[in-house]
Amino acid sequence: MLSLNNLKKIVSKKKKRLGRGLSSRKGAKSGRGTTRHQTAREKVPLHFEGGQNRMVKKFPLLRGKGKNKGKLVKPVSFRVSALNVFSDNEKITLAKLVKKGLLTKQTAKDRPLVKIVYGGELKVKGLRFAKNFRFTPKASRVLLENKADLNS
Numbered sequence: 001m002l003s004l005n006n007l008k009k010i011v012s013k014k015k016k017r018l019g020r021g022l023s024s025r026k027g028a029k030s031g032r033g034t035t036r037h038q039t040a041r042e043k044v045p046l047h048f049e050g051g052q053n054r055m056v057k058k059f060p061l062l063r064g065k066g067k068n069k070g071k072l073v074k075p076v077s078f079r080v081s082a083l084n085v086f087s088d089n090e091k092i093t094l095a096k097l098v099k100k101g102l103l104t105k106q107t108a109k110d111r112p113l114v115k116i117v118y119g120g121e122l123k124v125k126g127l128r129f130a131k132n133f134r135f136t137p138k139a140s141r142v143l144l145e146n147k148a149d150l151n152s
Contacts, residue, residue, distance in 0.1 A: 075113035076103060080139050081120020089126040092133070122146050
């Protein structure tokens with residue numbers, strides 16, 4: 001038996017009202033894509049924003065020579081006296097600095113360069129250093145006096 005509660009619902013979608021001004025969000029090209037106007041007539045660069053100032057121009061500090069280079073990694077510095085924890089004729093690497101507790105694992109990962117500076121007294125002889133070690137002139141003089149190999 002047919003009654004009002006048994007009837008099938010008739011759902012009709014409301015028709016979009018296109019082309020009724022820019023504020024309606026369905027104005028201008030009205031959902032017809034961007035195949036007309038300027039893009040149809042000539043090649044427009046990707047950064048072109050219709051006469052509005054380019055995005056790159058809005059951030060002037062990100063432009064120019066050397067601005068987009070990677071950050072300079074500063075070396076971790078140690079005094080010569082800190083090397084006294086090693087034994088004679090031992091090769092010093094980042095892993096050994098971490099093992100002795102002079103450097104954390106994270107620091108060794110983030111800053112792989114180590115710089116040895118002058119300071120204190122060196123009692124260990126014949127140290128050998130890995131390639132990623134740098135030395136100040138005075139520190140290298142002290143290390144060479146103690147028969148250290150600076151580029152092994």
